[in-house]
Amino acid sequence: MARPRKINDDTLLESLRETFLEVGPAVTTRELAERAGVSEGTLFKRFGDKRKMFVQALRLPDFHEEQWYRSLANREKTVPLRDYLIDVGLRLHGALSISVPIIQTVFSNQFINPQDIRTLLRRNKETPPLQILDTFAALFENEMAAGEIRTSRPLDLARFFVGAIHSDVHLRLYFPQDATFTPEEMLEEVVETLLGFIALPKEPT
């Protein structure tokens, strides 16, 4: 029988959170472990690498690891493009609604060197906002290659689509009572308009 855990994950994450916010994201895993009263090995085994410790301690949604995001650029052709865009748009809206206020709090913390959090959050050399843009651009590029939509600049389509979602998240964050429409309604409208622009011309019958 496994030895019962003396310190549960929530208590450890609370300690990690305090240390990250007090010392900053450049803190060593050794210091994180010392302050939490456990070994470095325990931290690695329970939470993974330092980026993952940070993401879990700050309760950031780690959507980059989720299946819908990892497979975002490759739509299953059984799902209509319209439905797919609304679905992934709503998932991104939900993830940003959680992460944007946390990121703002972290960056406004005077003990945190912005460069350290950038270094910690970078994945495959890309910072999260550019990574999101590139992932949506890859989706649009694949749709163009498959002949599903008109040829245009995929990155700009991503800027329009992600930008509309990002702005809507901010609107609801600061002025929740003034959004007279739901995120679903917003997404249905922008997807319809975007598809109106990028849909292939109907072939003459």
Next chain:
Amino acid sequence: MARPRKINDDTLLESLRETFLEVGPAVTTRELAERAGVSEGTLFKRFGDKRKMFVQALRLPDFHEEQWYRSLANREKTVPLRDYLIDVGLRLHGALSISVPIIQTVFSNQFINPQDIRTLLRRNKETPPLQILDTFAALFENEMAAGEIRTSRPLDLARFFVGAIHSDVHLRLYFPQDATFTPEEMLEEVVETLLGFIALPKEPT
């Protein structure tokens, strides 16, 4: 000869700023005046109403009062639409680059009731982000009415255009070293792509 001002504007604004951040935006102009050591009349005469005191004390760009923004929806037809969109897009980018970090600081201030700042910043019953969207939507609607662009949903065009700018501002705010393109380059690209979508079909010659 006018009596010399005993307290200069900068000193007064610094006092207003402290009071707004300590007491919150619901503070009365009477208390603002008392803490600044001047009369309410002096504050009104020098800075205007309470909204204007707040905007100036927090150094928020009051672009809603500027000519380019007030006349945004009505393009002079001597300026090509492409150049006009890049110009107003860059102006919005510049204004948001200043206001977004200030707004984040204000909203993360624990003494400030978010509802109070919403009430203070609302103009003509509209909160700033919706006001910006509606202003750009009015521009696109006017262009449609004048037969300059294809008919589509003006609000969605505004969501795409303002959203792309808003996201770019946030990218540069948090990850300044990772933006490998300038705001000008970004705007030239998105305007070209957007015009590709909304330009009228060429008439057969």
